[in-house]
Amino acid sequence: MSVAADERHGDRGGRGILSTYGRDGLIQIVLIANSVIMLFPVVIMVFSGFKTNMEIFQAPFRIPDFTDIGNFVTMATQTNFLRYLLNSLLVTGTALLATGILGIMAAYALARYTFAGASFILLFFMSGLMLPLKLAVIPLFILFRDLGILDSYWALIAIYTAMGLPSTVFILTGFIRTLPSELEDAARMDGASEARILWQIMLPLCRPALVIAGIYNLVPIWNDFFFPLVFIQTDALKTLPQGLTTFIGEYSTDYGAMFAGLTLAAAPITLLYIALSRQFINGMTSGAVK
Amino acid sequence: MSRLTLRQVRKSFKQTEVLRGIDLEIAPGELIVFVGPSGCGKSTLLRCIAGLEEITGGDIALGDRSLAGVAPSRRGMAMVFQSYALYPHMDVRGNMAFGLKLMGLSSDEVEARIAEAARMLQLTPLLDRKPRELSGGQRQRVAIGRALVRQPEVFLLDEPLSNLDAALRSEVRLEIAKLHETIGGTTIYVTHDQVEAMTLATRIVVMRDGRIEQVGTPRELFETPANTFVGTFIGSPRMALLKARAEGGRFGIEGSGDVALPDAPGGARALTLGVRPDAFEVVPEGQGWGADVVYTEYLGTDAFLYARLGDGTLLSVRTDPAAPEHATGSRIALRPRAGGLHYFDQDTGHRLAA
Ligand SMILES: Nc1ncnc2c1ncn2[C@@H]1O[C@H](COP(=O)(O)OP(=O)(O)O)[C@@H](O)[C@H]1O
Ligand SMILES: [Mg+2]
Numbered sequence: 260m261s262v263a264a265d266e267r268h269g270d271r272g273g274r275g276i277l278s279t280y281g282r283d284g285l286i287q288i289v290l291i292a293n294s295v296i297m298l299f300p301v302v303i304m305v306f307s308g309f310k311t312n313m314e315i316f317q318a319p320f321r322i323p324d325f326t327d328i329g330n331f332v333t334m335a336t337q338t339n340f341l342r343y344l345l346n347s348l349l350v351t352g353t354a355l356l357a358t359g360i361l362g363i364m365a366a367y368a369l370a371r372y373t374f375a376g377a378s379f380i381l382l383f384f385m386s387g388l389m390l391p392l393k394l395a396v397i398p399l400f401i402l403f404r405d406l407g408i409l410d411s412y413w414a415l416i417a418i419y420t421a422m423g424l425p426s427t428v429f430i431l432t433g434f435i436r437t438l439p440s441e442l443e444d445a446a447r448m449d450g451a452s453e454a455r456i457l458w459q460i461m462l463p464l465c466r467p468a469l470v471i472a473g474i475y476n477l478v479p480i481w482n483d484f485f486f487p488l489v490f491i492q493t494d495a496l497k498t499l500p501q502g503l504t505t506f507i508g509e510y511s512t513d514y515g516a517m518f519a520g521l522t523l524a525a526a527p528i529t530l531l532y533i534a535l536s537r538q539f540i541n542g543m544t545s546g547a548v549k
Numbered sequence: 550m551s552r553l554t555l556r557q558v559r560k561s562f563k564q565t566e567v568l569r570g571i572d573l574e575i576a577p578g579e580l581i582v583f584v585g586p587s588g589c590g591k592s593t594l595l596r597c598i599a600g601l602e603e604i605t606g607g608d609i610a611l612g613d614r615s616l617a618g619v620a621p622s623r624r625g626m627a628m629v630f631q632s633y634a635l636y637p638h639m640d641v642r643g644n645m646a647f648g649l650k651l652m653g654l655s656s657d658e659v660e661a662r663i664a665e666a667a668r669m670l671q672l673t674p675l676l677d678r679k680p681r682e683l684s685g686g687q688r689q690r691v692a693i694g695r696a697l698v699r700q701p702e703v704f705l706l707d708e709p710l711s712n713l714d715a716a717l718r719s720e721v722r723l724e725i726a727k728l729h730e731t732i733g734g735t736t737i738y739v740t741h742d743q744v745e746a747m748t749l750a751t752r753i754v755v756m757r758d759g760r761i762e763q764v765g766t767p768r769e770l771f772e773t774p775a776n777t778f779v780g781t782f783i784g785s786p787r788m789a790l791l792k793a794r795a796e797g798g799r800f801g802i803e804g805s806g807d808v809a810l811p812d813a814p815g816g817a818r819a820l821t822l823g824v825r826p827d828a829f830e831v832v833p834e835g836q837g838w839g840a841d842v843v844y845t846e847y848l849g850t851d852a853f854l855y856a857r858l859g860d861g862t863l864l865s866v867r868t869d870p871a872a873p874e875h876a877t878g879s880r881i882a883l884r885p886r887a888g889g890l891h892y893f894d895q896d897t898g899h900r901l902a903a
Pocket of ligand 1: 562565567585586587588589590591592593594
């Protein structure tokens with residue numbers, strides 16, 4: 260035993276620093292390089308948002324004067340940008356909220372109650388993970404036309420909620436199954452109704468899982484271009500991805516303003532992403548369970 | 550306060566029958582302990598009484614009122630769970646207040662009850678802490694406090710000590726006994742540990758495979774076990790079970806010779822003899838059953854000797870710690886003391902009247 264330990268020590272000493280730090284060091288280098296490559300276009304986009312056309316072409320990499328927000332003012336005042344941003348926030352926010360509320364209700368029932376058809380319902384949700392919603396665009400169009408919600412927020416909210424539910428139910432069902440059921444029994448002894456158990460006991464405990472589901476669904480919903488294109492005609496109802504296409508045509512001569520618009524479009528989701536992942540990490544490390 | 554009555558209580562999960570007809574009367578103020586090996590259905594029975602599991606047969610009544618269809622929170626009971634099951638996102642105060650608010654008590658009353666329970670359990674300085682900021686023993690006390698503030702008629706505790714380390718265990722055990730004395734409610738306590746059962750219980754219910762084997766005071770169970778299962782389950786070290794054959798008042802054990810036992814039940818041919826470690830005496834060769842010493846234990850105030858009989862039965866004998874130890878491998882003779890024997894039917898395991 261002690262001989263083996265000595266041998267291992269000798270081994271390490273013999274191969275020197277590279278064998279000890281080599282693998283980790285290599286990974287660090289790859290990760291740093293990856294970060295630089297990923298961040299580079301983003302940084303250039305932000306920089307260009309503060310420059311005039313002239314500056315962009317003369318010195319694309321120079322750090323701009325960040326106090327010069329002319330391009331952003333142009334975007335905010337002379338275009339429908341703020342309208343689109345608001346629409347995106349409204350549609351994405353409502354859809355995520357609905358996904359969370361409906362998702363945790365479905366997941367709680369599927370994870371905790373035994374009833375006929377439970378596994379079929381879970382499978383039904385899972386099938387939503389595998390089948391692309393876009394396949395159903397024509398029946399959806401007919402359905403929404405008959406419901407009279409074409410060209411309204413409701414069309415997008417309904418679709419995005421449906422898009423988010425399978426993954427949310429999947430993540431939450433798995434998570435709830437890991438929580439001790441004695442917790443619910445304790446609440447039952449305390450006189451809590453099933454609904455109260457869900458909202459006051461399970462919901463706070465499921466926050467980390469809800470955040471994961473939220474992060475997972477946020478980007479595809481925020482960036483979705485297809486469904487607004489199909490269902491929204493009124494300019495005032497358009498979301499950012501759809502609205503941005505109009506600028507790119509309209510502002511193809513004013514690159515500074517276009518980059519300012521792109522920066523603004525990416526900002527909310529980036530900030531939200533950072534905030535949510537911090538929360539998610541907090542949830543994981545603070546020992547939410549037991 | 551009222552009497553809790555269980556009549557032919559049955560519980561099945563799908564095909565498996567977990568409780569097979571439980572009959573039990575629990576008087577007000579009793580501290581009843583359900584004891585039995587793991588998986589025998591103690592927790593299930595407790596959860597049936599609490600209303601967390603629906604029974605599939607029989608009836609449970611508190612006083613004259615059948616509890617069938619009564620919600621867990623309306624049975625006048627409170628439960629302490631094995632995992633404590635404290636709400637992780639609420640502080641200690643919140644954990645205790647949750648149920649009280651749902652009972653519709655005024656906030657003054659809620660505060661008063663929490664303060665009283667916190668004082669009794671020395672939780673006052675911890676009221677604003679979250680469960681994860683508490684030690685195991687403190688969590689345990691919060692779980693007890695959460696049950697206490699409900700002022701239930703019946704306390705249900707499911708293996709409340711199993712997550713504590715040994716030193717804390719006897720301390721909390723004492724605390725539970727004291728609490729029961731001061732509060733005086735009926736308490737049902739589940740454990741698989743016979744020492745806990747013996748020290749706490751006014752009456753013990755010994756269970757096996759979903760059935761009650763025997764109900765009685767600790768002394769009754771120890772002195773007159775109804776069958777070999779209860780005999781070996783209660784008492785430590787275990788009671789030895791000797792397969793003996795009666796021949797004209799003498800009891801022979803294969804390979805160990807025979808011994809005359811004057812108080813034996815008459816007529817029986819093949820018996821199981823139950824002998825506790827302190828009911829054996831080491832006697833000169835030829836006056837008892839021959840046995841080989843396997844090993845000896847010296848514990849200061851006690852000493853034990855483990856020996857193997859001719860038919861392979863291993864048994865333990867309490868010996869005088871002051872006397873010289875018997876060498877391992879040496880041959881000794883053992884005889885049960887008069888009155889220290891339990892007679893069981895060899896086929897059914899039931900106790901035979903002496
Ligand atoms: N919800 C359940 N579904 C199926 N079987 C169960 C369930 N709860 C308990 N059992 C079974 O019932 C038996 C008794 O369990 P339990 O009452 O927890 O035993 P104990 O508390 O005495 O150790 C075990 O065999 C266990 O597998
Ligand atoms: Mg149990």
